Amino acid sequence: MRTLRCGEVRPLHVGERITVCGWVGKRREHGEHLAFVDLRDYTGIVQCVVEGSVDVRSEYVLQVEGTVSARPSGTTNDQLATGEVELHDCVVTVLNAAEPPPFAVDDRVEVDEPIRLKHRYIDLRRPKMQRNLRLRAQVNRAIRLAMDAQDFCEIETPLLWAPTPEGSREFAVPSRLHQGKFYSLPQSPQLAKQLLMVGGFDRYYQIARCLRDEDLRADRQFEFSQLDLECSFVTEQEIRAFVTEAVLDAAEVATGVRPGAVETITWAEAIDQYGTDKPDLRFEMRLIDLSADFAETEVKAFAAPTVKALKVEGGAEFSRSRLDQLVDRAKSLGAKGLAWFKVTEHDGVLGVDSPLDRFLTDAERAAVLDRTGASAGDLIVIVADEYRLVCSVLGTLRVDLGGAPVSEGPYRYVWVVDFPLFDGVDAEGRPEAAHHAFTMPHPEDLERLESDPLSVRAQSYDLVLNGWELGSGSIRIHRFDIQQRVFAAMGIDAEEAELRFGFLLGAFKYGAPPHGGFAFGIDRLVAIFAGENNIREVIAFPKTQSGADLLTGAPSHLPAAQMAELGIRPVPKAT
RNA sequence: GGACCUGUGGUGCAGCCUGGAGUGCACGCCGCCCUGUCAAGGCGGAGGUCGCGGGUUCAAAUCCCGUCAGGUCCGCCA
Structure with a gap:
């Protein structure tokens, strides 16, 4: 039915009689003697020159037989891969007519998503x-x-x-x-x-x-x-x-x-330095720990187990309303508040500009500046609270302030390893599996499974790309005795285990190999x-x-x- | 379950804050003209339940309440 695809026609085909099929993109008519029809398929567009009028409309489905010709000088189009050639002496067969589409089959036209989804078959042509x-x-x-x-x-x-x-x-x-x-x-x-x-x-x-x-x-x-x-x-x-x-x-x-070698960091490092278990390594900006510096503080806002900071380079230019938005964002993420310090310089001496400045001791102010390595023009934001909350709030702010859209390169894969086996406790105080109930505990931590289950690491790992979690996996428990201990730690008795996972546990009695996956x-x-x-x-x-x-x-x-x-x-x- | 944003001819917007005739822009569509265009150009035209319902008002696209749809996020996603 066709001998070439639309986007494939090149100068090397000049002189050949070819047949292409596709949809009518644009047509440009010049009276009854000349018309140009752009024929489109997924490979691109080829211009068909029709001497005489042609009764085709947008999105008509055509078969066009024509002779490939070099375009007259001055009429080539370097926007098109086929822009040096065109089809002449065209025999146009309308394979199917079409109503005008609800939106243009063209990437340059933005269309609301509901319209696109309703007519997805047209959207897919784009x-x-x-x-x-x-x-x-x-x-x-x-x-x-x-x-x-x-x-x-x-x-x-x-x-x-x-x-x-x-x-x-x-x-x-x-x-x-x-x-x-x-x-x-x-x-x-x-x-x-x-x-x-x-x-x-x-x-x-x-x-x-x-x-x-x-x-x-x-x-x-x-x-x-x-x-x-x-x-x-x-x-x-x-x-x-x-x-x-x-x-x-x-x-x-x-x-x-x-991409280069994939880095590996532990879950604990990821939380501590990036505030999330899916760190975006495309930009530096890490969480800086100031807990020790504020352990004895008189500043009520900083009287908390954990005090951490982010340094935003150039952030001193933020307007008051932008800073207010930041504070609101932090609160919406669960923080009680957010302290900010604009780093200033007078006569070569660094200082801070902040509503909280007058409450700081000189040692505290110095600590904020030193630990963050701030220079004039930077902004330092600080959250104080329980450890996990501080990390998660600042982890989110870090991406808000420094992050790029996930799809922008470069592509930075990272393995996050040594997740905890349990992720907190449920309403009845029983540890809940972070990954799933068949995840093998870290061998070094197995002895603490009963005494301190929340401290036990798992042999589980996540793959993260540019701040998006791509997936996760683990070594599974293949031995019944360890599985029983994990179930026991989770408060699952033999009867419940049989009810929920009986067929798997049954299979494991017959020689389950050590295994794992992702x-x-x-x-x-x-x-x-x-x-x-x-x-x-x-x-x-x-x-x-x-x-x-x-x-x-x-x-x-x-x-x-x-x-x-x-x-x-x-x-x-x-x- | 919750927060915020959006909804105006076929499409994308502006108009809304500060109420006064469905007003405007771009694209598309229809007709006519045009022999080298390429997001062609010129002239003319058609096309509207301002998401829906209620309220306030002399008067609502505009203000208020509700609701539906779409989006982003929180919860949720071992």
Whole structure:
């Protein structure tokens, strides 16, 4: 039907009779004797010269047979890859007419997202969406090649699966054959892949669809894709090396540049220096500890277990209203307040300009200036409170003040390792698994599992790229005795364990190998490479923040007969 | 569950704060003109439930309340 794609026509084709197919972009008519039609497909645009009038409109689908000719001198277009040539003596076949589209198929025109999503099939024609989805395919391919090269075996796991009441809320699917019973859509293939390890597939992977019924965000959809992998007889370092290979290959394919070595920092260092477990290493600005300097302070605002600061270079220029906004932001993040100090210089001596200055001792003022290494023109902001709160508030402010959009290069991967096994306690005072209940404690900390569980580190690790958490993984518990101790620490007795994870524990009795794995989000990775701050831009048919599909109208009501067949009935919403 | 922002011809905006005739801009669309344009150009034209409902007012796109939709964020996401 065609011999070349629109964007592929070049001077080397001059003289050839070719056939191209595509959509009408722009047409420029000059009376009844001459018209130019831009024919577009995903590769680009080629100009068709029609001697005479032509009855085509925007987005008509055409087949054009024509002779490639060099453009007359002075009429070439260096904006187009095909700008030195054009098609003459065109035979135009209208394959399909089209109504005027609701918006232009053109990246230069900004269109509100609801309109784009309602007519996604048109939006997908736009060059950006073509680029993004094709980039995604490239990344998928690079990942598959990398995993294959590392002897991983691709295996699919069920979407209709048993509920695994851990972590995020699952979607339920009513069973027709077993009325009143339900399948769950997996939040991840976690348990399935561990069963594959017991089944002897010592290196498994898949690009798996995962489903989580949690509120949506710019970086979260109900359904998303992960590179999911699990392997046996490996160390934590080996697993990270497998994943590193895949993500470096993906970055190289996507950007043309292979990022440098991936750094590794511990969770504790990340929290302490960056205030978050997903640090953005593209800019320096670290949290500076002033706790010791204010241990004996008389300043009420700083009388707290932890006092930490951020230095904002050049921040002394901030207006009062901007500073007020900063204070409000800190409060909205949970801080009681935020102290700020503009660093000044008089006669070569550094000082500070701040409402709190008159309450500081000379030693305290000196400490603030020295520890932060501030110079005139900088701004220092300080939060004092409990350790974790101070870190999280300043961690967020750090990104607010110094961060760039996630998608801007350079690409700085970082492994965050040695997460705590438990992340606080639940309402009944029982430690809650930070990753999941099958995460292997750090061997050095195993002895404290009963005496001081919250201090126990896990053999778990996250991969972070430019401040976005791409994914996480861990070495799993494969021995029953350790699993029992972890369950006990979490307050899960044998009966409850059997109820929730019986099939996994049962399988583990029959020779479970030591194993561990990882999973990272493809949507987030591709979004970053595509220069998007929003994963909907790399998903063909995404849902809105309220979980609606504006194209299909989903979710929608089921016909009564189908409801009856499934044995389900809606109940009025409780008020 | 909560906070904030947005909603005006097909599209993107301005108008709203400080109420006074659906007023304006750009693109698109329709018609006519135009033989080298390329986000073509010229002339003319059509196209509106100012998201929806209520209130205040002589008068509401504009002020108030509610509601719906979209977005960003908090909670949530082992």
